[in-house]
Amino acid sequence: xxxxxxxxxxxxxxxxxxxxxxxxxxxxxxxxxxxxxxxxxxxxxxxxxxxxxxxxxxxxxxxxxxxxxxxxxxxxxxxxxxxxxxxxxxxxxxxxxxxxxxxxxxxxxxxxxxxxxxxxxxxxxxxxxxxxxxxxxxxxxxxxxxxxxxxxxxxxxxxxxxxxxxxxxxxxxxxxxxxxxxxxxxxxxxxxxxxxxxxxxxxxxxxxxxxxxxxxxxxxxxxxxxxxxxxxxxxxxxxxxxxxxxxxxxxxxxxxxxxxxxxxxxxxxxxxx
Numbered sequence: 585x586x587x588x589x590x591x592x593x594x595x596x597x598x599x600x601x602x603x604x605x606x607x608x609x610x611x612x613x614x615x616x617x618x619x620x621x622x623x624x625x626x627x628x629x630x631x632x633x634x635x636x637x638x639x640x641x642x643x644x645x646x647x648x649x650x651x652x653x654x655x656x657x658x659x660x661x662x663x664x665x666x667x668x669x670x671x672x673x674x675x676x677x678x679x680x681x682x683x684x685x686x687x688x689x690x691x692x693x694x695x696x697x698x699x700x701x702x703x704x705x706x707x708x709x710x711x712x713x714x715x716x717x718x719x720x721x722x723x724x725x726x727x728x729x730x731x732x733x734x735x736x737x738x739x740x741x742x743x744x745x746x747x748x749x750x751x752x753x754x755x756x757x758x759x760x761x762x763x764x765x766x767x768x769x770x771x772x773x774x775x776x777x778x779x780x781x782x783x784x785x786x787x788x789x790x791x792x793x794x795x796x797x798x799x800x801x802x803x804x805x806x807x808x809x810x811x812x813x814x815x816x817x818x819x820x821x822x823x824x825x826x827x828x829x830x831x832x833x834x835x836x837x838x839x840x841x842x843x844x845x846x847x848x849x850x851x852x853x854x855x856x857x
Contacts, residue, residue, distance in 0.1 A: 585629040585652070593617045593634040608809045610655050614647055622655045625809050629656065646754075650721050653708055658806060658813040662708045662719065663820040666802055669702035669718040669769060670694050672849065676718055676769030678707060678824075680798065681777035686838065689731050690777060692755075693842035695763035701725075702769050704757075709771070709820050716823055719768045724754040725761070734838050774829040775845065785834045785844035792825035799824060 604611045608625040620631040629652055637643040654664045667680035668691040679687050679694075691704040703720035710717045729751060732738040737760065743751045758765045774795060775787075799821045806814045834841045 585631065587631045587633055587638065589633055589635055589638045591635045593619075593632060608807045612651065612655075614643075614651070618643075618648075620648070620652075622652070624656060624659050624807070624813070627656065627659050645721070646723050650706065650723055653721065654706060657708055658817050659810055661816060662710050663817045664803075665707050665709055665799060666705070667707050668704045669707040669720060669771065670699040671702060671766060671769040672699050672846075673853075674770075675773070676702070676771040677773040677775060677849075678718065678771045678827075679775050679777060680802075685777045685779055687777055688725060688727055689734060689838040690841055692725055692727060692731075692735065692757075692761060693838035694845065695757060695761055696839075697842050697846055698764075700764040700766045700769070701757050702766050707771075709824070711816075711820055711823055714823070716771050716820070716827075717768050718771045720766070722765065722767070725757050726750075726752045726754055728752050771824070772827055773849070774824065774827050775832045776829065778831055778833045780833045780835045782833075782835045785832065785836055785841055787848055788831040788833065790829040790831055794831075795827070795829045796821050796825040 599613045599615060599617065601612070601614050608623065610622040610624065612620045612622070614620065616634070616637070618631065618633045618637055620629065622629055631648070653662065657664045665678070667678045668687045669676060669678055670691060679691060681687050688704045691701060695701040702718055704725045705723070708719040710719065726746060727735065727738065729743045731753065738753050741753050741755070743753050746752050746754065755761060757763050776790065776798060803817070806817070832841070832845070834844070836844070
C-alpha cells in the first residue's frame with residue numbers, strides 16, 4: 585500500500601462513497617475527500633488521503649482497512665463474506681442472510697447471551713489445509729434505528745449516516761454492549777437467517793449445495809485475470825458447504841431468536857456427546 589498525503593485535498597468538495605471497477609482495477613472515493621485505486625492483479629493499493637483523514641485512526645480502522653480487505657482480500661488468501669461470526673465454547677458459527685434479515689441485531693443479542701463476537705457484518709474467511717478461520721476487524725457494530733426497540737441502551741446514542749448511506753447506530757461492542765470480542769474463530773456451523781410473520785423459530789437443515797450456491801450468489805464477480813483468487817474462493821465455499829448448516833426461519837425478537845439458537849446448539853452438543 586502506497587499512501588500520498590496531500591493537504592490540497594482538504595480544499596476539495598466532500599464526496600459520498602462510491603466505487604467503480606474496470607477488469608482487475610477498482611477505483612474508490614471515500615468520504616470526505618480520499619481517492620484509492622486497487623490493482624487486484626498486482627495486489628497494489630495506491631491512496632491519496634487528506635491530511636485530516638491520514639492521521640485519523642477511525643478512518644483507517646472503520647473505513648480504509650475493512651474496505652481494502654473486502655476489495656483485495658481474495659487475492660491474498662482471505663475470502664470476504666457478508667455474514668456475522670460468533671463463537672461459543674470454542675466453536676464458531678456464521679450467521680448469513682440477505683440484506684435486512686437482521687443479522688446485526690441477532691449477533692448483538694447473541695453477544696449479550698455470552699457468545700464472543702468476531703464480526704457482525706463482514707467476516708474474512710481463510711483456510712489452512714482443512715481448517716477454516718473466520719476473522720474480524722474490530723469494526724463497530726451497526727444497528728438500524730428500529731433496533732432501539734430491542735436494545736434500550738441505544739437511547740443514549742444518536743444514529744448517524746454510514747458509508748453506504750444508511751442511518752445507523754455504530755456501537756463499540758466491548759464498551760457499549762459489554763460483550764467479549766475476539767479477532768478470529770473456527771467456523772463449524774452456519775445459520776441462514778430468514779424473517780417470517782409466523783411466530784416461533786424453525787431450524788431447517790441445509791444441503792451442501794444450498795450453502796455453496798448461497799455464498800456464490802452473494803459475492804462480487806472476480807475478473808478472469810485473477811484465476812488463482814477465483815480458485816481459492818471456490819475452495820472456501822466448498823469447505824463451508826461441509827459444515828452443518830440450517831435455514832433459521834424466525835418470527836421472534838432478536839433476544840428470543842438468540843435464546844432459540846443457544847438452546848438448539850446446547851441440545852445438538854448433548855446429542856453428539
